[in-house]
Amino acid sequence: MHDIVRGSHMIDGRLKTLRALSATGTVTAAAETLHLTPSTVSQQLRQLQADLGVTLLEPDGRRVRLTAAAHTLLHHSDVLFAHWEQAEADLEAHREERAGSIRISAVASALSRLVAPAAALLAQQYPALTVEIGEDPEEDRIRLLLTGRADIVVTIPAADAPSPDDEAVEQHVLLEEPQDLLVPAKHPAAGEEAVELGAFAEERWLRAGDPRDQHQLLLSACSAAGFVPRITHNAVDWFAVSALVSHGLGICLIPRLVPVPAGHDVVRVPLTGDVRPTRRVVAFIRRGSHERRTVNRCLTALRSAAGAWSAGHDC
Numbered sequence: 001m002h003d004i005v006r007g008s009h010m011i012d013g014r015l016k017t018l019r020a021l022s023a024t025g026t027v028t029a030a031a032e033t034l035h036l037t038p039s040t041v042s043q044q045l046r047q048l049q050a051d052l053g054v055t056l057l058e059p060d061g062r063r064v065r066l067t068a069a070a071h072t073l074l075h076h077s078d079v080l081f082a083h084w085e086q087a088e089a090d091l092e093a094h095r096e097e098r099a100g101s102i103r104i105s106a107v108a109s110a111l112s113r114l115v116a117p118a119a120a121l122l123a124q125q126y127p128a129l130t131v132e133i134g135e136d137p138e139e140d141r142i143r144l145l146l147t148g149r150a151d152i153v154v155t156i157p158a159a160d161a162p163s164p165d166d167e168a169v170e171q172h173v174l175l176e177e178p179q180d181l182l183v184p185a186k187h188p189a190a191g192e193e194a195v196e197l198g199a200f201a202e203e204r205w206l207r208a209g210d211p212r213d214q215h216q217l218l219l220s221a222c223s224a225a226g227f228v229p230r231i232t233h234n235a236v237d238w239f240a241v242s243a244l245v246s247h248g249l250g251i252c253l254i255p256r257l258v259p260v261p262a263g264h265d266v267v268r269v270p271l272t273g274d275v276r277p278t279r280r281v282v283a284f285i286r287r288g289s290h291e292r293r294t295v296n297r298c299l300t301a302l303r304s305a306a307g308a309w310s311a312g313h314d315c
Contacts, residue, residue, distance in 0.1 A: 014045065015073075015077045015080070017041055018045060018073065019074065019146065020033050020147055021064075033147045054067075054069040078167035078168045082167070082287040086288040100129055102152065102295065103131075103134070104133050104134070104150065105136045105141045105153050105154070106133070106135065106155065109257040114175075114281070114309065118301035118304065141153040142284060145286060146168060151285065152285050152302075153283070154302065156213045156280065157171075158216070159212075170286075171283070172303075173280055173281070173282050174302055174306040175309070175310050176279075177257055177281055178256050178270070178314075180270050180271060181200070181253065182241070182266055182269075183245065183269060184246060184248050184266060184267075186265070187251070187267070194270045194271065196273035196274075196275070198275065201227035204232040204251070205222075205251060206241060206244055206245065206252040207231050209241065209252075211234075218252070220277070221253065224275045232249060238258050245264070254268060255279060281306070
């Protein structure tokens with residue numbers, strides 16, 4: 001079982017339980033995350049509020065709601081956990097070199113283009129370091145980070161992502177990734193070196209990729225170009241998206257990290273002009289952990305992979 005923060009056993013375990021409840025939203029989900037029973041989670045939180053002399057939870061239908069006192073305690077616990085991460089980093093200087101391990105959760109495009117090359121580099125430089133990689137498509141990746149099931153999360157921040165000054169997590173931008181236009185091979189734009197987004201206001205569009213970030217980027221880009229896209233079909237998997245485009249069912253924006261599948265009659269066309277949408281690829285870590293040896297080495301490898309990829313792809 002992973003701790004809420006790896007190695008943070010010196011901190012009252014009930015604070016970890018409260019953080020898990022805040023991150024997951026329900027006692028049952030918090031219990032699953034912590035590999036405890038719901039009754040154990042409830043008992044720990046009752047004991048915590050009894051010891052502190054404040055009410056931390058209020059009934060909210062069949063669920064519970066965190067009180068103002070609970071949010072105050074969470075604020076202080078975020079600071080406490082961040083200081084512990086820093087303490088762990090400082091203590092590493094007094095320990096003998098050891099292998100260590102790290103787990104990375106990443107969206108598919110970043111996993112294939114950045115995380116995999118970074119892991120290969122780490123294997124060359126630190127062969128004893130254990131690196132575990134997961135795509136975790138059904139998971140809330142920030143929750144994985146806060147509950148200790150991931151040490152680094154590489155993703156595209158959505159609207160509900162933590163802010164840059166969040167007290168629990170910190171962000172490290174790896175690259176600004178351009179968007180291209182994906183069109184059928186027989187489309188008039190397929191032979192162009194670059195096109196302006198506004199010229200495609202009358203086209204049929206696909207809702208392509210993750211609707212939490214990629215579709216929102218399409219809507220904002222088209223709005224900036226002066227039109228609302230006419231959405232005809234949707235798909236999340238980029239192979240399926242490419243198939244829809246190949247058969248003339250619509251066009252879409254495609255991130256430059258995403259390769260165009262072989263065998264489909266599609267063409268990637270760069271965008272030019274005033275509206276050239278990009279998406280930000282970010283590595284999230286728990287605040288205070290950036291100086292820990294394994295985390296720092298992994299961030300360095302990720303930056304190296306991002307720099308190498310950007311140099312070869314006009315980013």
